[in-house]
Amino acid sequence: MSRRLDAYLEPLVAAERFMFYQAACDFAHQEIAPHLLSWERQRCLLPEKARQAMADLGLFGLTVAEEYGGQGGLQTELVLMGLALGYHSHSVAITPGAAASLGIKPLQLCGREDQKQAHLPDLAAGRRMFVFGLSEPGRGSDAANPQVTATRVPGGWRLNGEKCWSTNAKWASHVIVHAMTRPQNPPGHRSTCFIVPMDDPNLSYHEMGGKEVWLQSSTGALALDGVEAPESAMLGEEDEGFRVMVTTLNGGRLFIASLALASLAFALDACRGYAQERRQFADQPIGRFQRVQDVLLDMDIALEQGLTWLMHCTAQYEAGHLSRESAAKVKIECSRRASELLPLAMEICGGVACLDEFGLIRHQRDLFVCRVGEGSNFALKTLAARPLMPDIQGLL
Numbered sequence: 001m002s003r004r005l006d007a008y009l010e011p012l013v014a015a016e017r018f019m020f021y022q023a024a025c026d027f028a029h030q031e032i033a034p035h036l037l038s039w040e041r042q043r044c045l046l047p048e049k050a051r052q053a054m055a056d057l058g059l060f061g062l063t064v065a066e067e068y069g070g071q072g073g074l075q076t077e078l079v080l081m082g083l084a085l086g087y088h089s090h091s092v093a094i095t096p097g098a099a100a101s102l103g104i105k106p107l108q109l110c111g112r113e114d115q116k117q118a119h120l121p122d123l124a125a126g127r128r129m130f131v132f133g134l135s136e137p138g139r140g141s142d143a144a145n146p147q148v149t150a151t152r153v154p155g156g157w158r159l160n161g162e163k164c165w166s167t168n169a170k171w172a173s174h175v176i177v178h179a180m181t182r183p184q185n186p187p188g189h190r191s192t193c194f195i196v197p198m199d200d201p202n203l204s205y206h207e208m209g210g211k212e213v214w215l216q217s218s219t220g221a222l223a224l225d226g227v228e229a230p231e232s233a234m235l236g237e238e239d240e241g242f243r244v245m246v247t248t249l250n251g252g253r254l255f256i257a258s259l260a261l262a263s264l265a266f267a268l269d270a271c272r273g274y275a276q277e278r279r280q281f282a283d284q285p286i287g288r289f290q291r292v293q294d295v296l297l298d299m300d301i302a303l304e305q306g307l308t309w310l311m312h313c314t315a316q317y318e319a320g321h322l323s324r325e326s327a328a329k330v331k332i333e334c335s336r337r338a339s340e341l342l343p344l345a346m347e348i349c350g351g352v353a354c355l356d357e358f359g360l361i362r363h364q365r366d367l368f369v370c371r372v373g374e375g376s377n378f379a380l381k382t383l384a385a386r387p388l389m390p391d392i393q394g395l396l
């Protein structure tokens, strides 16, 4: 049975882009899907062999220009990778996904040429990885006011504090630390970003334990205890670190929306397959029941709508026209719709939906991160509501 997602996607993207998507789907089908269950049951992070296979395929350098050794793709390629890999596993997709959309992107948007020359070729090859160091134990949604501090010392800066929820931390070579530099400034102009090597003797990392989502993804907690950063480590302008972070998140939210839709697409295919095979009551397929049809159709509509909207936003992003509000809205809606429909999809499949091998329970679990990650949906609504009430000043 062909994927419903592919039928909707093909007319929305150029032929060569669709070919890339199909190659990524083939890779995920052959190299990822057969191993997922054993990785999950062993509770292991993404094995080195699989990460290397993704690097060999060029997935880490997907959005890096060819002059720096990358594939020369754009946001569309990133979203297509999210759909292809996320169909099986968010935690596999987020590894190259976060590396590109949160690690490489700030460098591309705000880095100096010498910083790009120094890092992009290795980042593109998957030999290095940057972590996006925004969230902290005491600061999530209120990201404009980090508790990590950077204070001036002769020749540079000294950084202190903690970061958490750092995706890819285990494999990272550097972390982009968002730190408070001038608390007396107006909101949004108080912080600065620094590129800090993970092997700095004053930086320590541990994997966050007890995480029951995105099982193959590394999620680290970082402690900075007097890390010395030279002036040249600054990414972007002094006191404009929040701008570096929020402009990066526009693209990241499109990637998260692609993961949400990938889950919906997987669930739709699983359910329509099951609804045709499973027979009850006079040996009839359960797809004959109207309530089952209702759910399938709701999923199908949500997938077509979400995908059309996401590809439209992605094209706007590439043209430099996508507002923060629009990026937030498509992430909110795709993750909300997929999250609402997943439990109904499981209900259609009855008891087998509880089995890990059936796959739905993984998507149900991982979709929660799409609602909370890269800006919690509740908090993002305050941002997205801004243009509706221009007379109210001071909304996020």
Ligand SMILES: Cc1cc2nc3c(=O)[nH]c(=O)nc-3n(C[C@H](O)[C@H](O)[C@H](O)COP(=O)(O)OP(=O)(O)OC[C@H]3O[C@@H](n4cnc5c(N)ncnc54)[C@H](O)[C@@H]3O)c2cc1C
Pocket: 098, 102, 131, 132, 133, 134, 135, 136, 139, 140, 141, 142, 164, 165, 166, 167, 168, 213, 214, 219, 369, 372, 373, 374, 375, 376, 377, 378, 379, 380, 382
């Ligand atoms: C698996 C995973 C990976 C992640 N990876 C990264 C990463 O690589 N780098 C990184 O920096 N961060 C990362 N994050 C962190 C993520 O971005 C934060 O979890 C998110 O920004 C929310 O912050 P918080 O969890 O501290 O929630 P809080 O800010 O404490 O908010 C808790 C809840 O309060 C409500 N709320 C808060 N503020 C508002 C508001 N203004 N309006 C309405 N309601 C509000 C919402 O319901 C929200 O969910 C990751 C998170 C997870 C779970």
